[in-house]
Amino acid sequence: MQTDHGLHTDGVRFRDAGETALVVEFGCSVDPVLNARVLALDQALSERAIPGLRETVPTYRSLMIHYDPLVLDRADLCRIVSECIATAPASARSGHLWTLPCCYDPACAEDLDAVAAWAGLSASRVAERHGAAAYRVYMYGFAPGFAYLGGLPDDLAIARRQTPRPPHPANAILIGGGLAAVATFPMPTGWFVIGRTPERLYSETRSQTFLIEPGDSLRFEAIDAATFAALDARAVEGEPVARRSS
Amino acid sequence: MPARTTLRILSAGAGVTLQDGGRHGFLRYGITPAGPMDPLAHASANRALENRLDATAVEVSLGGVSLTSEGKPVDIALAGGALRVDLDGRPLLCAAALTLRPGACLTVRAGETGAWATLAVAGRIAAPPVLGSTATHTRSGLGGLDGRALCAGDALPVDEPRAAIGDPVRLRMPWMHRPPQTIRVILGPQEDYFEACVIANFLAGPWRVGARGDRMACFLEGPVLRARHHDIVSDGVAMGAIQVPGAGQPLVLMADRQPTGGYPKIATVIGADLGRLAQAQPGTILRFSAVGIAEAVAARRAEAIALASEIAREPIVRTQFSSEFLLGTNLIDGVFG
Numbered sequence A: 001m002q003t004d005h006g007l008h009t010d011g012v013r014f015r016d017a018g019e020t021a022l023v024v025e026f027g028c029s030v031d032p033v034l035n036a037r038v039l040a041l042d043q044a045l046s047e048r049a050i051p052g053l054r055e056t057v058p059t060y061r062s063l064m065i066h067y068d069p070l071v072l073d074r075a076d077l078c079r080i081v082s083e084c085i086a087t088a089p090a091s092a093r094s095g096h097l098w099t100l101p102c103c104y105d106p107a108c109a110e111d112l113d114a115v116a117a118w119a120g121l122s123a124s125r126v127a128e129r130h131g132a133a134a135y136r137v138y139m140y141g142f143a144p145g146f147a148y149l150g151g152l153p154d155d156l157a158i159a160r161r162q163t164p165r166p167p168h169p170a171n172a173i174l175i176g177g178g179l180a181a182v183a184t185f186p187m188p189t190g191w192f193v194i195g196r197t198p199e200r201l202y203s204e205t206r207s208q209t210f211l212i213e214p215g216d217s218l219r220f221e222a223i224d225a226a227t228f229a230a231l232d233a234r235a236v237e238g239e240p241v242a243r244r245s246s
Numbered sequence B: 001m002p003a004r005t006t007l008r009i010l011s012a013g014a015g016v017t018l019q020d021g022g023r024h025g026f027l028r029y030g031i032t033p034a035g036p037m038d039p040l041a042h043a044s045a046n047r048a049l050e051n052r053l054d055a056t057a058v059e060v061s062l063g064g065v066s067l068t069s070e071g072k073p074v075d076i077a078l079a080g081g082a083l084r085v086d087l088d089g090r091p092l093l094c095a096a097a098l099t100l101r102p103g104a105c106l107t108v109r110a111g112e113t114g115a116w117a118t119l120a121v122a123g124r125i126a127a128p129p130v131l132g133s134t135a136t137h138t139r140s141g142l143g144g145l146d147g148r149a150l151c152a153g154d155a156l157p158v159d160e161p162r163a164a165i166g167d168p169v170r171l172r173m174p175w176m177h178r179p180p181q182t183i184r185v186i187l188g189p190q191e192d193y194f195e196a197c198v199i200a201n202f203l204a205g206p207w208r209v210g211a212r213g214d215r216m217a218c219f220l221e222g223p224v225l226r227a228r229h230h231d232i233v234s235d236g237v238a239m240g241a242i243q244v245p246g247a248g249q250p251l252v253l254m255a256d257r258q259p260t261g262g263y264p265k266i267a268t269v270i271g272a273d274l275g276r277l278a279q280a281q282p283g284t285i286l287r288f289s290a291v292g293i294a295e296a297v298a299a300r301r302a303e304a305i306a307l308a309s310e311i312a313r314e315p316i317v318r319t320q321f322s323s324e325f326l327l328g329t330n331l332i333d334g335v336f337g
Helices: A032-047 A074-087 A112-119 A123-132 A226-234 B039-047 B196-204 B271-279 B293-308 B322-328
Strands: A013-016 A021-025 A052-057 A060-066 A097-103 A136-140 A148-152 A172-176 A179-183 A193-195 A218-221 B008-014 B017-019 B057-060 B066-070 B074-080 B084-087 B090-092 B096-099 B105-109 B119-121 B153-158 B169-172 B182-188 B207-209 B217-221 B241-243 B251-253 B265-269 B285-290 B310-317
Touching: A032 A060, A032 A074, A032 B105, A060 A074, A074 B119, A097 A226, A112 A193, A112 B196, A123 A193, A123 A218, A136 B241, A218 A226, A226 B241, B039 B074, B039 B119, B039 B271, B057 B066, B066 B265, B084 B169, B105 B119, B182 B271, B182 B293, B196 B265, B196 B285, B251 B265, B265 B271, B271 B293
Parallel strands: A097 A218, B182 B285
Antiparallel strands: A013 A021, A021 A060, A052 A060, A097 A193, A136 A148, A136 A218, A148 A179, A172 A179, A172 A193, B008 B066, B008 B153, B017 B057, B057 B119, B066 B105, B074 B096, B074 B119, B084 B090, B084 B105, B096 B169, B169 B310, B182 B265, B207 B217, B207 B285, B217 B251, B241 B251, B241 B265
């Protein structure tokens, strides 16, 4: 039950973002256990058709619930959320495992040398370290198809830039601030561009507009420039080139 | 074959876009909803033409727009801030509706107050929906015409155009009178990141609307607000969220905001006051007033009731213009009598 400060007994906090959004906060860190609870609540809410619930936004550690307060009363929403938290399993469906092709060639990896110099490693070793890790897709944000990934090796945890660099190419593989990301749209960024995937996480012309869901797992597979060009040509035609193995 | 009815953009300043009720349902994939800066103005202009409240319309910025119709006559309605409107050089008030005849030129320009106006069309502006919406989000290039703002020469085909109004009429929409001096907020979602004295300073203000605002954010200048921590782990961002970056000058995230963000949010503007804030021109002085959820919901309900009733139309007579307006426009003939 809630206290005056919106604190749920098990540490879950209800925060209001105006009268049309409720933030259900499970904690304040980047943590796969917290993220799993967020996604479990998200799934539990989606399984009940709740009139007035507009859409939900899972993030690392919270779920933002947009609602129409003329249809769904805040107190009723809080009660439903509390019920879902009490009965939901600690994690949602087990996510899919994706293999995303990634080209680390210099033309695709403008900032790889800068990261290598910072890390005291060779560029190829940085690519190898990045490519060997297993990642969790925590959330999307920032821009269409911009996926935040956790699981970056500690020795690649370079801080973000003080000032943004010029726009990166489409489908860039980024690292910064201890996280990794896949950025579908070219944007100025404070992150470092260390590779490029021919896959589009968002494509409005593909039958499956969004490929990868929060909670899915991801690994990268290094490809050379020729393979990149070939896969990119297929992806342009709307064919998914990432592989789903579970 | 009869010519298709088309709105032709003759000139457009920066930031004039097509908007509908917004691209909803995809925040979880990083898709910004966009949609109107002044949702009440958008709904009101559409209501005046008996359109769906979220129908596609032209959102006019302070940059202004000039347009004409081609093909058949079509009714249009304007609502929003007190922008300067004229039809072939004859001034109208912003809350107006009329039949736009082929070749007639309607111009909307910056006025003394207000920053946005919605120009709705009786019929359907035929723009291709992206993810179910025509709302333009220029930063990601989605919606509208090729994901961009409108410019001179653009043609907006109108399906099923209706023309019944005739000469310009004034629209009676008392709910559109919204002085911007006090903006109601609900504290949070991160109000606990701020000491009580900082929240008091936030509410005391006063705040000056900065010059660099756009559809993404309204920048505020006033007392420096310090959070206990100026970074949080990114979470969801609602329209109207008042974010406080490290430098301590808040910004209000508006229609083109990013779906998530990593700065603490001291408060959120209530839905009924989003348009009121959006209409505040740079330099406007305002204060925030903290209210509870119940008051915010009541204000929202009052808007819904206003929009459910039919909007009265009155013939435009000259006496309805203030002397200030008359001086500003050199209106001397009796064309509206």
